[in-house]
Amino acid sequence: MATTINDLPEVILSAIITLVSDTRTRNSLSLVCKKFRSMERATRASLTLRGNARDLHRIPICFTAVDQLDLSLLSPWGHALLSPSAANTDPLLLAQRLRDAFPSVTSLTVYSRSHSTIQNVSRLWPGLRRVKLVRWHQRPHSPPGADSDFVPLFSECQSLLELDLSEFYYWTEDLPPVLEAHPGVARSLTKLNLLTTSFTEGFKANEIKSITAACPKLQHLLVACMFDPRYIGFVGEEALLSISANCPELRVVHLVDTTSLANARGDPNDNGFTAEDARVGRAALVDFFSGLPLLEELVLDVCNNVRDSGLALEVLGSKCPRLRLLKLGQFHGICSAIGSELDGIALCAGLESLSIKNSADLTDMGLIEIARGCCRLAKFEVIGCKRITVKGLRTMACLLKKTLVDVGISCCKNLDAAASLRALEPIRDRIQRLHIDCVWEQEDAHGFDGIDYGGGIGLNRNGDDGGDYMDLNWAAEYENRSSKKCKLGMDGECSYMPRSNRHGYGDWSWYDETWERLHYLSLWVGVGELLTPLPSVGLNDCPNLEEIHIRVEGDCRGKHRPTQREFGLSCLAGYLRLSKMKLDCGDTVGYALTAPPGQMDLSLWERFFLAGIGSLSLSVLDYWPPQDRDVNQRSVSLPAAGLLSECDTFRKLFIHGTAHEHFMMFLVRNNNLNLRDVQLREDYYPAPENEMSTEMRVDSCCRFEDALNRRPILD
Incomplete structure (x- = not known):
């Protein structure tokens, strides 16, 4: 008689089921037999x-x-x-x-x-x-x-x-008095997440002092701050030092200015320096880092200039040996990149994740120095750094070929979509997660004809002598001497092109190569631009791509009608395993109801964005409709409801906004038997307090849920 899994003792079988974490897999297990069902229910955590x-x-x-x-x-x-x-x-x-x-x-x-x-x-x-x-x-x-x-x-x-308040609408004045009134609970707190996206000003310096003084055992502290010195109560050196003095056991520290939480894309042509300097000096940073020896994650997104920070970052690397994640915003001088000696952030050798945002003086040589020093990096993100080019990022990718699997490139003047993909060619077969900006102007202007796309070795975009040619060649020779060879471009060496060929790339056959391990892709697209060129610039073959996040941002008001009928979602049909999508048009602003003559209202823009979605085999869609901020309305329009109802593969549909009841009924009437979970979420600040009479109300939502649940369920 054959032995089956049912013959295992219940203790062992229960332990096996406990190790299964995927929800759908556990649900399938519970359908095998009553014994499996009872064990699955008894072990779900x-x-x-x-x-x-x-x-x-x-x-x-x-x-x-x-x-x-x-x-x-x-x-x-x-x-x-x-x-x-x-x-x-x-x-x-x-x-x-x-x-x-x-x-x-x-x-x-x-x-x-x-x-x-x-x-x-x-x-x-x-x-x-x-x-x-x-x-x-x-x-x-x-x-x-x-x-x-x-x-x-x-x-x-x-x-x-x-306590996590990152998605909770409250006033900063509410929390400190309660912590002081309940000292026993406050002293036992180990994690406090106050990165609330609804804040306009964030926590002030005196409030941070009160919170950290009341919670001395904190190990995780995430706070939305106000670093701008033009405001009363801004966070400066004194507040930073109070954090390290009051909570020496901190392992995770995230201090983010509220302007950064708005998640708005910057101007790639900006010089990288803000009008004001943060009131955070090098000496204060050194003392702050020295007081947190257990630090493992640090995020300092200040949104005001922190100059000459290299020495302080060297202290961070020596005083915080456990540091694995670092994100810096508006820090300048993070590494000098002079000669062959490592300095600044490059001495944080234990880093596995690094994000650099709006560092005005970061150059290609700085990237190479970071790659040499931080040789364990698995994730690297660069935002708003206008001086880095394809060649620096390409060399960095080559040096980190064995570890780097997660890359984000955003708002960098010299790194559009095609340039970013060229730079990442050395790790094309390893990269798993990727973010790029869908900026096509350079390709359109040059037509992929081999003309230099900027950021040359000896010449910069303005034709001036960049002065880095010898240093860049030295970096390549350094790698050759270290026997760290890898294919980079067409010459098969970890080096740059010779001077005679620095104005052309010649063979473009690598565009046909496969991004074998890429399973997550994130894209930023300016409103009015198309997604269609994406496969043609190098992402045509992604056999394992499962999830994509598309963020469309911009002001529709005043925009001309697009020259094409659709945004380009149909071009994603070539990704055969694509099953999850987040289409975020929440930062697309326009006219909700009526538009002036010659302009489009949001319903026509929604038709433009969603056209072609029916050609995709998506099982999960998160959709943020465009919004009219003047009336605080984010609602699904009639064209959008019709296009969404054409997708017969949806299993879950989450709409982050409102909708008319009869629009939502389109999803029920199209006989999509795969659809299990449809939710309307008002998860944007502020959510409408009283739903309009023509929008989805409480009774309307109940009727839609009842209609959805009355349909037959296949599995």
Whole structure:
């Protein structure tokens, strides 16, 4: 008689099922037999609930082992969780049902439209250790500290260790008094995420001092700050030093200016220097780094000039030997790149992830020096550095060929789409994740005819003597002497082209090569531009590409009608394994209802963006519609609803905005039996407080959910 997996002891079988983390795989396991189903339910540790709060009474009670529960996607429309209006049953009975279904919850994510929600869940699970609060609606109007959202949480949950407020709409003045009023809980906190994207000014210096003084055991601190010295309460040297003095056990520190959280793309033609210098000097940085010996991740995105930072970064490398991730914004002089000696950031030899943003004096030689010193880099991102060119990044890729698998290139004047792909050719067969800007002007201007695309070895774009030719040749010779040979371009050596051929690339046959391991691609596209040239510049063969993120940004108002009928999504049909897409048009601004004569409103722009999406075999789509900021409206239009309904492969569709009920019904009437999960999410600040009468309301959303659930389910 054959032995099957069912013959294994239950202890071993349970351990095997516990090791399976993929949700769909676990669901498939539960369909094998009743034994597998009971074991899968008994071993599931995390669960995310979607749908409407009115259906909470239907929750099964077999997930008793769940300790990580996400309720943030319940009832995005209407009333607060566990309120009398949110369900057809008594809120107390519903709360009891939740407690019985999930008795072991220690980690909770919840949408809190009012402080009563936090009060209810805190009483349900007083043993919570990790909490993430979500709120896209505006904070209820009341004086700071009155009816604070945090008071019931700190009062009831005495074991709280981690608090995440990165997606929570609140006022910075609310938090410090609560921490001071509950010193026991504050002293036990180890992780505090305050990178809230809704802030306009961020935490001030005195608030950061109060928070760090109340939480001396912090290991993770992520804060949205205000570094601009023109404002009262800006974060400067004193605030930085208070962080290292009050919380010496910090392992992860992210200090980001609120202007950077807006995620707006800069101007590639900008010189890289801001009008104001940050009030953070070299000596203060040295003391700050010296006070954090356990540091593993550091993000300093200051958005104001930090000059001559190389020496401070050398101290960072020596005083923080565990540092693995570093992101710097508006830091200048990070490495001098003079001679063969390493200096500055190149001495942070343990780095595995490095992001450099708006470093005005970073050159090709600086990239080469970083590659020589930081030889463990697996991820490298460069943003807004106008002086680097194809040749420097190409040499860097060659030097890091054995480790580099994740690259992001954005807003660099000399690195458009084609240039970025040429620079990454040495690691084309290894790279797994990639971000580039879809900027085509240089290709259109030169027609791929072999003319120099800027950033030459001896000459820069203006024809001036760049002065780096001998240094660049020295870098190549250094690699040859070290026996680190790799193919770079057409000559087969880790070196640059000879002077006689520096104005042409000659053979373009490498464009036909395969990006074998690339599974994630991120693209930035300016509004009005096309996606169509993407395959022709070098990304035509990506056999394992599974996920793509496209961000369209710009102001449609005043733009002429595009010369083409569609944006170009159909060109992605050649990526046969592509199944997940994020199409983010949330930063595309236009006219929501009517446009002046000769201009397009957002409905016509949506038709332009989504045309051709039906030719793709997508199973998951996250879609951010364009918006009209003047009326705070981000809504799916009729053309967009029609085009989305043509996609019969969708399994999950998440629309980050609003929609008319009859538009959403298109998705039900097209007989797409694969569609399982459709959500409307108002996850943008501020979410509309009262939905318009013509938009999707609470009852409308319920009717759509009922129609979606009445369809037959294939699996």
